[in-house]
Amino acid sequence: MNIPIIDEVVEQLKVMPQNLQWQVLEFVRALVNAEVRGTPGQQLLRFAGSIPPDDLQLMRAAIEQDCERVDVDEW
Numbered sequence: 001m002n003i004p005i006i007d008e009v010v011e012q013l014k015v016m017p018q019n020l021q022w023q024v025l026e027f028v029r030a031l032v033n034a035e036v037r038g039t040p041g042q043q044l045l046r047f048a049g050s051i052p053p054d055d056l057q058l059m060r061a062a063i064e065q066d067c068e069r070v071d072v073d074e075w
Contacts, residue, residue, distance in 0.1 A: 009024075
């Protein structure tokens with residue numbers, strides 16, 4: 001299936017009721033106007049390798065120990 005995305009979206013819109021088409025249009029407009037936030041990955045590369053391996057191992061152990069555990073009295 002080698003259909004360009006725009007063509008596929010148009011085909012899907014053709015079979016949708018008009019109220020859903022309006023929702024899609026509103027969503028697309030919101031995406032176009034959405035502000036891109038964050039820092040480009042290229043700018044973060046200077047930090048690569050800055051955490052000592054021993055600290056990474058401690059972090060990994062803490063994550064593995066505490067992930068998927070639920071404290072029902074926490075909330």
